[in-house]
Amino acid sequence: MNRRPWVLGGIAGGVFVFLYAPIAWLAVVSFNDSRSLSRITGFSIRWYAELFDDSRVLESLGLTLRLAVTSAVVSTVIGTLAAFGLRRAFPGRGLWTVLLSLPLVVPEVVLGVALLGFCVKLAGIPLGFGALLAAHVAFSLSFVVVVVRARVAGVDHRLEEAAADLGAGPWVAFRTVTLPLVAPAVAAGAAFAFLLSFDDVVTSSYLTGVGSTTLPVFVYAQAGKRGVSPEIVALSTLMVAVSAALLVAGVMLASRRARASTFVESIRDQ
Amino acid sequence: MLPSRRRWLVATGLLAPTGLWLGIFLIAPLALVVQFSFATRDTGVARAVLPWTTQAYLTALDPAFLPIFGRTLAYAGATTGLCLLLGFPLAWFIARHGGKYRTVLLAAVLVPFWSSYLARIYAWKALLDGEGLVNRLLGLIGLDRDGGFLLTDGAVVLGLTYGFLPFMVLPLYVACERFDHRLVEASYDLGHGRVSTFVKVVLPGVLPGVLAGSLLVLVPAAGDFVTPRLLGGVDQSTFGSVIDDQFRGGNNWPLGSAMAVLLLVLVVVVLVLRGRRGEDVL
Numbered sequence: 001m002n003r004r005p006w007v008l009g010g011i012a013g014g015v016f017v018f019l020y021a022p023i024a025w026l027a028v029v030s031f032n033d034s035r036s037l038s039r040i041t042g043f044s045i046r047w048y049a050e051l052f053d054d055s056r057v058l059e060s061l062g063l064t065l066r067l068a069v070t071s072a073v074v075s076t077v078i079g080t081l082a083a084f085g086l087r088r089a090f091p092g093r094g095l096w097t098v099l100l101s102l103p104l105v106v107p108e109v110v111l112g113v114a115l116l117g118f119c120v121k122l123a124g125i126p127l128g129f130g131a132l133l134a135a136h137v138a139f140s141l142s143f144v145v146v147v148v149r150a151r152v153a154g155v156d157h158r159l160e161e162a163a164a165d166l167g168a169g170p171w172v173a174f175r176t177v178t179l180p181l182v183a184p185a186v187a188a189g190a191a192f193a194f195l196l197s198f199d200d201v202v203t204s205s206y207l208t209g210v211g212s213t214t215l216p217v218f219v220y221a222q223a224g225k226r227g228v229s230p231e232i233v234a235l236s237t238l239m240v241a242v243s244a245a246l247l248v249a250g251v252m253l254a255s256r257r258a259r260a261s262t263f264v265e266s267i268r269d270q
Numbered sequence: 271m272l273p274s275r276r277r278w279l280v281a282t283g284l285l286a287p288t289g290l291w292l293g294i295f296l297i298a299p300l301a302l303v304v305q306f307s308f309a310t311r312d313t314g315v316a317r318a319v320l321p322w323t324t325q326a327y328l329t330a331l332d333p334a335f336l337p338i339f340g341r342t343l344a345y346a347g348a349t350t351g352l353c354l355l356l357g358f359p360l361a362w363f364i365a366r367h368g369g370k371y372r373t374v375l376l377a378a379v380l381v382p383f384w385s386s387y388l389a390r391i392y393a394w395k396a397l398l399d400g401e402g403l404v405n406r407l408l409g410l411i412g413l414d415r416d417g418g419f420l421l422t423d424g425a426v427v428l429g430l431t432y433g434f435l436p437f438m439v440l441p442l443y444v445a446c447e448r449f450d451h452r453l454v455e456a457s458y459d460l461g462h463g464r465v466s467t468f469v470k471v472v473l474p475g476v477l478p479g480v481l482a483g484s485l486l487v488l489v490p491a492a493g494d495f496v497t498p499r500l501l502g503g504v505d506q507s508t509f510g511s512v513i514d515d516q517f518r519g520g521n522n523w524p525l526g527s528a529m530a531v532l533l534l535v536l537v538v539v540v541l542v543l544r545g546r547r548g549e550d551v552l
Contacts, residue, residue, distance in 0.1 A: 008359055012360045018356070019382045019432075019435070022382075022390050022394050022432070023389075025396060079288060081288070082285045085284030091274075096289070100292075102292070106296070106300070106489075107489055107494075108493060109494075109495060109513050109530070110534060111296070113513060113514075113517045113527070113530060114303045117299065117302050117303060117306060118298060122302055137295070201388060201496060206517065206518075216386065219388050220496065223500075233389075236392060236393075237389070240389055244381050248377075
């Protein structure tokens with residue numbers, strides 16, 4: 001089976017083409033001269049220029065960024081605490097695991113309408129930033145916990161015991177030994193949470209208030225009214241570029257940290 | 271204080287903020303949806319009022335909605351199958367042959383995933399259009415189609431597969447990486463061929479990943495309404511879009527709630543069927 005990896009490799013390559021083709025097309029069309037999305041007529045950056053003249057787009061971009069950062073901070077902090085809480089067995093851990101996997105399997109449309117009903121009828125939370133934050137943290141938390149928990153499980157507790165033997169109190173041991181070891185996973189969890197929030201359409205579309213529309217919801221509404229405009233393609237290309245840049249930065253950060261920790265380990269082993 | 275009790279207190283304390291957040295902003299709203307589903311429709315601002323009734327469920331289970339349920343399950347099922355077909359070779363390749371580039375290859379699968387969901391759907395719209403690249407390329411070998419492939423069931427399944435493929439690849443990758451490849455050698459040595467080795471050795475070995483991935487694709491694919499709306503034809507109502515119609519503009523909250531509850535019941539059924547086997551991968 002593994003004696004002919006080029007067959008498998010070919011299939012894998014094909015899947016990568018499938019994954020990247022539409023993104024490449026978006027980037028090409030965003031520099032197109034005409035309004036058509038399927039016929040290339042010439043090079044132009046006019047759609048980018050028009051995009052940055054549109055104050056409504058810039059306003060919703062600002063809201064989206066503020067929301068994504070807040071959601072990432074909140075879900076990373078409380079999700080990391082939860083991941084540490086699940087580290088050792090205790091009565092009720094199974095139930096917590098079920099609760100934490102729930103947001104992964106509740107369809108977005110159900111979460112959206114449920115929170116809409118909750119905010120409007122029960123809690124009296126005005127639609128807008130607060131309601132959006134409640135939803136975004138709710139569906140980001142599970143991802144943070146899954147990512148951080150895997151790393152926490154891999155921490156060698158003998159390192160922490162060694163720190164304690166060398167006179168470090170629990171807090172110092174945690175800050176100087178445990179936290180640096182799990183930091184890459186915490187960073188990855190934060191990046192996940194940021195991008196989940198930054199890109200959400202379905203759930204957010206129920207919870208935006210007057211004058212507080214997130215960018216993806218704005219794009220969806222615009223496209224529904226007059227089809228896909230080239231400014232939206234330019235905007236989408238920018239969003240792809242930002243998302244990809246953040247991910248690449250995250251991967252580089254994680255691998256540099258990993259290299260640093262391998263370096264530390266190699267010194268320790270000597 | 272007993273050590274076990276102390277450990278319980280510490281763990282519960284650490285989990286409390288998450289528990290509170292999910293309790294207030296996930297469990298309570300879902301409970302409210304269950305309550306709405308038994309309420310009476312109100313066309314005013316109240317949306318759903320007493321008396322309690324099962325009318326919404328009777329409407330939701332009306333045979334008129336049957337084609338919509340069928341279409342939703344067909345879309346979600348086909349998407350899950352296609353994700354498995356594409357995702358398994360990819361996950362196996364990265365896990366077995368990725369070498370030191372494994373992390374990079376896996377990240378490369380995720381880059382498009384983190385790009386804007388709407389951007390990807392619009393790109394497919396342009397590519398599948400009558401004048402789009404796909405149709406013109408197929409035209410070179412005489413397989414093009416008048417008007418392109420937009421507004422077909424195939425386009426919807428393609429869009430859903432594209433959107434949810436990484437959810438399949440990640441758990442499959444974890445399962446493939448954990449799979450002990452010496453079992454395959456042993457199976458060959460014992461005289462099994464390729465097919466029977468795959469069916470009897472590889473498949474049971476990666477089953478947790480298959481189950482976890484299928485769940486993570488099936489559920490969001492069944493609830494999605496944006497993809498069918500943008501890529502599908504005239505009659506592309508799905509479970510998700512019917513729920514959406516009932517809530518957007520306050521059309522009929524009890525009916526929308528009843529359908530949301532039915533969708534949640536479907537999720538629970540799948541979870542129970544899966545049992546505990548997929549848990550260690552998710």
